[in-house]
Amino acid sequence: MDNKAILEKANAAVAAGDNEGFLLHCTDDTVWTFVGDTTLRGKEAVRQYMAKAYVTPPKFIVDHLIAEGEFVTAVGSISMEDETGKMIDYAYCDVWRFRDGKMAELKAFVIERPSK
Template identity: 75%
Template sequence: MNINNKEILERANAAVAAGDNEGFLSFCTDDVKWIFVGDQTLEGKDAVRQYMAATYLEPPRFMVENLIAGDEFVTAIGTISMKDADGEMVDYAYCDVWRFRDGKMAELKAFVIKTGPK
């Protein structure tokens, strides 16, 4: 099956929204890197897996406003809501720039800004 990078990202995000973190990770390279600008960098699938287990206490809610694809990059702009450690829903605006390699997500550069209360 030949699907484009934009569709791969849409399927990966659908897995996260369904609470299927392993399904999401199946779309990533083993050496995937997540860079949260101004915060932290995760390197490798295990680091991302641990982050998702600790952060996505329940599946986050995404609202993708724009998906822009070109060459090996897909940029997603939208909002995300997820529960914090206290169980409170917190809203964020985000811009994710994904780099793909061989049909898998290899690197994320995420710009995330809290917009909701707390």
């Protein structure tokens, strides 16, 4: 399976509420950097983040998926519930680095969209 297909399969798991299915596609030492915010180090840190942030599975649309070498870039929009249950819309650009067929690193640029 190529890296784009792996990311698509992992994203489908998240959308279905299957965080563990998503994590199967991550390396144990995965590093997620949310630019301007925080960095998560290791699969367990990502698992804990997902348990809080994805209580309700996020809804996302991938507008572009671009692959070159060990990198896959996804550009799109995502809607997630905040702590109060309100849906918040974001624009995002995720740059994934793969290693041995798994997602080893994420650099995420996420911007909240104004309310409609």
